[in-house]
Amino acid sequence: VIISRSILATQKGAKIVGDVKCSDRMYQDIEKHGGVPIMWKTGHSLVKEKIKVEKAPFGGEMSGHIFFADRNYGYDDAPYAALRVAEILSKTGKTIPELLEGLPSAFNTPEIRIDTTEEKKVLIVQKMIEAFGKGGPDFTANLTDGIRLSFADGWALCRSSNTQPVLVVRYESTTQAGLDRIRNRVEEVVNKYL
Incomplete structure (x- = not known):
């Protein structure tokens, strides 16, 4: 910045x-x-x-x-x-x-790296795209690299590591409640396939 x-x-x-x-x-x-x-x-x-x-x-x-x-x-x-x-x-x-004055604060996670298999990391990202890829009434979806969901108060990312059998997720919101809500929504899908 x-x-x-x-x-x-x-x-x-x-x-x-x-x-x-x-x-x-x-x-x-x-x-x-x-x-x-x-x-x-x-x-x-x-x-x-x-x-x-x-x-x-x-x-x-x-x-x-x-x-x-x-x-x-x-x-x-x-x-x-x-x-x-x-x-x-x-x-x-x-x-x-x-x-850095004027930069709003946020609640976020570090990069969360979930060890899995090459097949599962690809499957989970595909299932996320199936569930959220068309966007929805309260979010948009960006498919540049995996899937990144943008909400009014934050975002979530789910992508396959380029170099390892690892699923990468990350979350951010303007509030802790928003962070928890966004994370729970994504993890409902991700956890089904881990």
């Missing part, structure tokens, strides 16, 4: 890429600051390629891979990311909490 805000201060309308595991708060903040958020598939090489295709100056994954393409050809470099934050702190004279 800090780096995307800095880039958008000089590049209004720029595209910023994030993976499906990233918070809605990030996507909304990009939009609020004049950017175009692009939600994409999880995976270092997938996000990197999407940034190139979209000619986006910046992007990242929840895993911590941060990609820069605004000043140079483009790369993922943790020390460079830290230096860019330090540069922003130096130029603005603000603290990190001050730079």
Whole structure:
């Protein structure tokens, strides 16, 4: 958020890429600051390629891979990311909490990784798509990578790991009650097939 805000201060309308595991708060903040958020598939090489295709100056994954393409050809470099934050702190004279001002709080889970088999992880995602893939009166469905359900007060993600026999789920809401409601709704389907 800090780096995307800095880039958008000089590049209004720029595209910023994030993976499906990233918070809605990030996507909304990009939009609020004049950017175009692009939600994409999880995976270092997938996000990197999407940034190139979209000619986006910046992007990242929840895993911590941060990609820069605004000043140079483009790369993922943790020390460079830290230096860019330090540069922003130096130029603005603000603290990190001050730079994050206006970002709403949320209740969320970490990435939940459920060990299973290759077959079951694919089956569970397919059953989730069958149950929720067309959307509903209180949510929309995004099938970019697995299925991500967006509600007025939060979201849920269910996807197959790209590299392991693991089902990945994640939840977020503006309230604890919302988080519990969204999680229970998804787990009703997921738990039938574990």
